[in-house]
Amino acid sequence: MNNIDLLIELLKIKTDNPVGVKRAFKFLKNYFDSLNIKNKIIENCFVAYRNKDFDLILNSHIDTVKFQTPIKIEDNKIYGTGSIDAKGNIVLLINTFLNNDNSILVISPDEEKNSSGVYNFCQKFKNKINKEIFCIVGEPTDLNICIGHKGRFEVIVKSRTAPRHSSIPGDNPIEELAKIILDIKNLPLNSIVIDKKYSSSITPTLISGGLESNVIPPEAEVLFDVRSVENDIIKKIKNFLKNYKCEIYLNPNRFYSDFYLLNDKNLIKKLENIGKISFFNATCEAYFFNKFLRAKTIIFGVGKLELAHTKNEFLDLDEFKKGLKKINKIVNLVRE
Numbered sequence: 001m002n003n004i005d006l007l008i009e010l011l012k013i014k015t016d017n018p019v020g021v022k023r024a025f026k027f028l029k030n031y032f033d034s035l036n037i038k039n040k041i042i043e044n045c046f047v048a049y050r051n052k053d054f055d056l057i058l059n060s061h062i063d064t065v066k067f068q069t070p071i072k073i074e075d076n077k078i079y080g081t082g083s084i085d086a087k088g089n090i091v092l093l094i095n096t097f098l099n100n101d102n103s104i105l106v107i108s109p110d111e112e113k114n115s116s117g118v119y120n121f122c123q124k125f126k127n128k129i130n131k132e133i134f135c136i137v138g139e140p141t142d143l144n145i146c147i148g149h150k151g152r153f154e155v156i157v158k159s160r161t162a163p164r165h166s167s168i169p170g171d172n173p174i175e176e177l178a179k180i181i182l183d184i185k186n187l188p189l190n191s192i193v194i195d196k197k198y199s200s201s202i203t204p205t206l207i208s209g210g211l212e213s214n215v216i217p218p219e220a221e222v223l224f225d226v227r228s229v230e231n232d233i234i235k236k237i238k239n240f241l242k243n244y245k246c247e248i249y250l251n252p253n254r255f256y257s258d259f260y261l262l263n264d265k266n267l268i269k270k271l272e273n274i275g276k277i278s279f280f281n282a283t284c285e286a287y288f289f290n291k292f293l294r295a296k297t298i299i300f301g302v303g304k305l306e307l308a309h310t311k312n313e314f315l316d317l318d319e320f321k322k323g324l325k326k327i328n329k330i331v332n333l334v335r336e
Contacts, residue, residue, distance in 0.1 A: 016068075046109075056104070085308035092138060092301060123292060143302060145330065147279065149286055152228070159173035203225045204225075264296055
């Protein structure tokens with residue numbers, strides 16, 4: 001099966017839910033079984049390997065967002081949900097895996113949701129790897145070599161009071177949240193410069209509260225999507241809001257990928273000889289491989305990030321061919 005056929009088959013499997021992810025993993029099992037390559041499910045991740053003596057981890061995720069783009073091939077482009085985020089990049093990594101004996105392929109089941117798969121995979125092996133490991137995480141980086149990514153947190157801020165008739169003045173959780181949403185814009189946030197400037201952000205994305213139109217609600221809450229290029233941003237938020245009438249906590253239903261930046265200057269200098277060094281302006285799972293497995297990790301793949309999660313998501317096949325060559329150069333350079 002060639003790369004295009006493999007991608008089309010993966011795109012046909014809707015993986016915005018756990019059942020679809022299992023179907024995709026069954027398809028991959030049959031694919032690797034046909035090649036007589038060992039594979040298994042480890043902590044809900046699909047893992048293909050030849051032996052335990054690997055020095056290269058190749059990772060991406062099979063799950064997609066709910067939004068579905070119809071599959072079609074037009075003008076040398078393959079359209080479809082997951083074509084770049086990240087099934088096209090999975091195919092890129094599969095090709096790389098097949099050409100590198102001392103590598104392991106780890107495909108995540110839930111990167112778009114809570115990253116429990118990769119988190120638990122890394123926890124399982126964190127004390128079992130005693131050698132230097134290099135890791136490539138496949139995401140749409142437009143063929144740039146990204147040496148880090150933003151951290152992502154879901155911070156919930158909740159305000160409470162005693163419920164009462166709406167005509168009686170006093171504390172109102174909705175008003176308190178309104179003040180917080182406006183005032184948190186004054187919190188100084190850090191930035192970093194790689195190929196350009198990247199900044200932290202705190203964005204309210206979900207808000208809830210209220211019982212009836214004539215009742216002051218007992219509680220209301222807002223969820224902030226926090227993207228970080230700095231350490232300890234949660235502590236900074238809590239300190240900023242300590243004088244407000246609210247509770248602050250992380251959404252307990254996620255495993256959080258914190259801000260990550262490769263700190264090996266010699267390796268970065270080597271990588272500069274292959275292509276543009278950049279920074280992934282979103283969040284991915286590279287942090288976990290570095291944090292728990294001490295892997296020197298980069299993010300690399302085909303596709304523009306701004307096309308991911310849109311109705312126009314597509315994989316440019318000419319760019320894909322360039323990606324195949326470039327990722328092999330990266331692997332060969334690291335192994336020199």
